Amino acid sequence: MPRGVRHRKRSILAISICAIICNAWSFAAIAEWAKRCPQNMLKRLSCRYNTKTKRYEPPSEPTIRRFLQQVDAEAVDKVLSRWFQSVGDKSLPIAVDGKTLCGARQPDGKQVHLLAAFLHKQGIVLAQTQVDRKTNEIPMVPVLFDDLDIKDRVVTFDALHAQKETARYLVEDKKAEYIFTVKDNQKTIKQAI
Numbered sequence: 074m075p076r077g078v079r080h081r082k083r084s085i086l087a088i089s090i091c092a093i094i095c096n097a098w099s100f101a102a103i104a105e106w107a108k109r110c111p112q113n114m115l116k117r118l119s120c121r122y123n124t125k126t127k128r129y130e131p132p133s134e135p136t137i138r139r140f141l142q143q144v145d146a147e148a149v150d151k152v153l154s155r156w157f158q159s160v161g162d163k164s165l166p167i168a169v170d171g172k173t174l175c176g177a178r179q180p181d182g183k184q185v186h187l188l189a190a191f192l193h194k195q196g197i198v199l200a201q202t203q204v205d206r207k208t209n210e211i212p213m214v215p216v217l218f219d220d221l222d223i224k225d226r227v228v229t230f231d232a233l234h235a236q237k238e239t240a241r242y243l244v245e246d247k248k249a250e251y252i253f254t255v256k257d258n259q260k261t262i263k264q265a266i
Contacts, residue, residue, distance in 0.1 A: 080132040084119040085140045088131060090153065091118070100138040107131035151220065154200050158222065166227040168193050169217070169234065171210045179206075188213045190221065193229070214239050215246075224248040232256040 092106035108131055110118070115129035123130050132140075167190050177185040188210045189201040202217050204210055210233060227250045228243060235253035243249045255263050 080121050080136055081119050082140065084121070085132050085137055086144065086149070087118045088120075089137060089141060090149075100134050100141065103137050104131070104134035107137075150201065154198070154220070157197050157199055163222075164226065165195075166193050166229060167191065167199065167223060168229045169214070170231065171204060171233075186210075188217055190217055190228070210234070211236055211239065215242055218242075218247055221247075226250070227252060230254065232258050235259045235262065 088107045088110075089103050092103040095106060097103045097106045107115075107118075107120075110131060112129055115131055116122075118131075120129040120131055122128075169188065169190050171186060171188045174185045174187065179185060183206050186204040186206070187201050188204050189198050191198045200217050200221050202213055204213050214234065223243075225248065229252045230239070232254045235255050235258070240251055240253070243251045255266060257263065
């Protein structure tokens with residue numbers, strides 16, 4: 074709206090990312106987090122400076138919501154993933170696990186299922202990909218790791234992923250190590266162990 078208050082997109086995105094890292098999981102929680110920020114933090118986050126009040130002002134919840142609903146979440150996810158990889162310890166093990174998201178639905182009403190690669194101890198997600206309902210997690214492992222440098226790292230998986238092709242991909246293509254959980258789904262391997 075012409076009479077509306079303008080906020081920089083990078084500021085709204087920076088506020089949202091910082092708030093989410095601090096466990097703000099809703100638009101309202103992100104706005105509350107921003108509202109509690111001291112003035113020097115709002116300045117560092119490039120918030121709008123109000124010349125009348127002489128204060129930096131965070132965006133409101135509706136502004137945050139409207140902006141985040143238009144953001145290319147996949148692009149932001151990839152940039153954050155690259156950043157987490159660049160600042161993190163490259164020797165830390167990576168866990169892979171799939172989860173069905175509660176309350177999240179696709180346009181056809183089906184639940185959203187994600188496969189994620191994350192750091193064990195920190196719980197930081199390095200990469201994630203949506204698992205199409207016409208497939209399962211197993212063929213999504215290369216998609217998950219294609220953009221990640223996991224050379225010389227250990228990757229852990231649950232029993233579902235104890236597959237020869239997954240092991241070959243990790244060792245030969247990505248130069249990584251792996252630990253698979255083995256259960257009754259792989260009787261021959263289990264017997265050999």
